[in-house]
Structures are given as structure tokens and as C-alpha cells.
Amino acid sequence: MxxxxxxxxxxxxxxxxxxxxxxxxxxxxxxxxxxxxxxxxxxxxxxxxxxxxxxxxxxxxxxxxxxxxxxxxxxxxxxxxxxxxxxxxxxxxxxxxxxxxxxxxxxxxxxxxxxxxxxxxxxxxxxxxxxxxxxxxxxxxxxxxxxxxxxxxxxxxxxxxxxxxxxxxxQQTTGKMVDLLTLIRCGIVCDYSFLQSLYLNFPTRDELLQQSFAAFSETLLNYYGTHSEQLRNFGKTFERAFFQTENGSLLSNSMKTMFGLLFELAWNVVAGNVHFNFKNFMIWLVRLGFPIIVPAGISLADYGQQIIVLAEEQPLLGLNQIGEVGTEKIPTQRELLQTFEVYQKIVTEIRGE
CATH class of the missing domain: 3.40.50.1970 (Rossmann fold)
Incomplete structure (x- = not known):
């Protein structure tokens, strides 16, 4: 290097x-x-x-x-x-x-x-x-x-x-998985082809842990130089809502970050009709060793309410498509319940496979 x-x-x-x-x-x-x-x-x-x-x-x-x-x-x-x-x-x-x-x-x-x-x-x-x-x-x-x-x-x-x-x-293990979320966020917000390249480069957990992230320094410089604010905010409201939700402490901070990213992406796919194979994406995350099951002690209905409260203060930037940010939106209760239903259905299907 x-x-x-x-x-x-x-x-x-x-x-x-x-x-x-x-x-x-x-x-x-x-x-x-x-x-x-x-x-x-x-x-x-x-x-x-x-x-x-x-x-x-x-x-x-x-x-x-x-x-x-x-x-x-x-x-x-x-x-x-x-x-x-x-x-x-x-x-x-x-x-x-x-x-x-x-x-x-x-x-x-x-x-x-x-x-x-x-x-x-x-x-x-x-x-x-x-x-x-x-x-x-x-x-x-x-x-x-x-x-x-x-x-x-x-x-x-x-x-x-x-x-x-x-x-x-x-040198990190769990740290490397959370770092991958930073790269995944770049793909979701800025560049769909970059997200696809991550999927191809890191098909399994072993490959994720063995390969160096050195090549991505320049990538981050490019994306943050042009889309810094969108990258900083994507998934943030969904992450912060866990801190306001009863039993949110059942999730570590890293898991709050991961679920925040996952649920904001899922909301865009379900409520915004963004074209994306969310199930394949989830299967990939499971292969990499990410936990995808929300602890039973956390009420998703309560969590959804907290998201709406936060989004009313600072609306979310919806995606036009993967890799392209659109206009400001505030999720509705119905959209979030539908999102969580779709998410849980996919989790059940993956666990059954």
C-alpha cells in the first residue's frame, strides 16, 4: 500500500x-x-x-x-x-x-x-x-x-x-463487521454498483476477516467529500430511536447502528417501492455473521413510534433508488408496521431455509 x-x-x-x-x-x-x-x-x-x-x-x-x-x-x-x-x-x-x-x-x-x-x-x-x-x-x-x-x-x-x-x-474482528456497515451505507446512499462489489468481494465471513480494508480509504474520501451529510444521517434516526425505546439497552451500540441501517433501508424498499432484493441482502448479512433477530423484549410498535417522533423533528431523506437520495419524508405508522412485518417474514423464511 x-x-x-x-x-x-x-x-x-x-x-x-x-x-x-x-x-x-x-x-x-x-x-x-x-x-x-x-x-x-x-x-x-x-x-x-x-x-x-x-x-x-x-x-x-x-x-x-x-x-x-x-x-x-x-x-x-x-x-x-x-x-x-x-x-x-x-x-x-x-x-x-x-x-x-x-x-x-x-x-x-x-x-x-x-x-x-x-x-x-x-x-x-x-x-x-x-x-x-x-x-x-x-x-x-x-x-x-x-x-x-x-x-x-x-x-x-x-x-x-x-x-x-x-x-x-x-486487526479487528467485530470491529471489521461494523466497518463493513460503513461501506454498505456508502453503497446504499451513493453508488449501487459499489454495494454490488462489496457483495462480490466479501461473500463469506472468512473472506471479510481475511481481507484488508486498505483499498477503501480512497473510496471513503470520495464518497464523504461529496455526500457527507447524507451518509452521516442515513440510518441515524432509526438507530437513535432504540435509545428512546424500552429495553433498547438489549442491543449493543453496534447492533443499534446495524438495525438502524437495516430498518431505514427496509422502510425505503417497502414504503418507497425502491427496487432492491432485500431478502438476498439479508441472507448475505447472515452469511457474514450479522445477527438479524431483534430481541423479543423490544416492542417494534413502540420503536416505530419513537422513529416518527424523531423524524418529525428532522425528516428523513428517502431514496429514489439504491445509490440515489431523494426528497425529505416522514414515515407513517402504517408504513413502519408494514416494514417490520416484511422484515420479520424474511427473517422467518431465512431461518427456515
């Missing part, structure tokens, strides 16, 4: 993005002399990288870690307030540089905090998965409510640089 640095542009912002290079080689190139350095990262990546990164820090510099949970939504109000307090020790004569290393929540938490803090700091993002890479390319950072995961505050700004070391993403 060749090392690439590109000027990535998204609406009126742009930033240099480096990919095909390891974290270590990028750190060697950074001038870190006489700096005050903050690493903000998930616990998991602190355990993996704290020692490795320390060797790149010169004696003239100070560095600190702010460690968050491994949760997807670590960009909560509580963590934002704690990080802001933590930064009070940073009022010094040295230039500050903030490194965000971890999942999507870390990218958002640090991006938002850097935007509002009075400290002049360079912001460098080190996403560790395709989905956190996609998040960093959206240039939108949100702080969410600790309880409902609804957006409390939001800013739009580009970081000073993004480095994506795909070797980290390739």
Missing part, C-alpha cells in the same frame, strides 16, 4: 489526510519539540499505544492522556465537562497539540472540545477504524446527552490533519 497524502475537501473546509502509513511513521515526521501534548483516547487504545507513543515525545515536551471509555458514545456532556476541566492545566507558554486516537466518539469529543476551548491547539485525528475515519471526514462533531444520546451541541470544523493507519482497522 502506497503512502498517500491528499488535500481532502468537504463543503467549505479542507484538511490534509494521510493514509497507507503507520501511526509510528507519522509521529516521527511531526515536530513535537517544546510542545504541550494531549492524547485523548479510548481505554483500549491507551493500553495499546501509550508506551509506543511515549518514545516519540522529546524531553522538551510534556504529554498527558485523557482516557475515555470504549463506548461508541463517549462524546457525552459528562465527558465534555470532564475534559474541559482536565484542560485547565494546559495554560502554559508551550504550543499545544491535541491527538485524538480511537473510535468515532473520541473524534467528536476532542474535535468539539478543541473548537470551544480558549487554548490555541493543533488538532490531529488518528482514527482506528473505517467508521471513525468516516466520522473524522464528516467535519461534524457532536456532544450528546448522557441518557438519550440525542445531540446537545454541534459544530462543523476541519481538524488540522487526519492520519488513517488501516493496519489497526484490519
Amino acid at each position: 502506497l503512502e498517500m497524502e491528499v488535500r481532502y475537501r468537504n463543503s467549505k473546509f479542507e484538511t490534509p489526510v494521510t493514509y497507507g502509513e503507520t501511526v509510528a511513521s507519522m509521529m516521527r515526521k511531526k515536530d513535537l519539540t517544546n510542545k504541550q501534548i494531549l492524547f485523548c483516547g479510548n481505554q483500549r487504545y491507551y493500553d495499546l499505544f501509550a508506551e509506543k507513543l511515549r518514545q516519540f515525545i522529546p524531553k522538551t515536551s510534556d504529554h498527558e492522556w485523557y482516557i475515555t471509555t470504549n463506548n461508541r458514545y463517549c462524546n457525552t456532556m459528562k465527558n465534555f465537562q470532564e475534559l474541559t476541566r482536565f484542560l485547565e492545566r494546559f495554560r502554559g507558554s508551550k504550543q499545544a497539540i491535541f491527538f485524538g486516537i480511537g473510535n468515532e466518539g473520541v473524534m467528536e469529543l476532542l474535535g468539539f472540545t478543541q473548537h470551544v476551548t480558549p487554548i490555541e491547539a493543533e488538532l490531529c485525528l488518528l482514527p482506528v477504524s473505517l467508521r471513525s475515519f468516516a466520522q473524522s471526514l464528516s467535519f461534524v462533531d457532536q456532544i450528546v446527552s448522557d441518557k438519550t444520546m440525542m445531540t446537545v451541541m454541534e459544530i462543523t470544523e476541519a481538524p488540522h490533519s487526519i492520519l488513517f493507519d488501516h493496519t489497526l482497522a484490519d
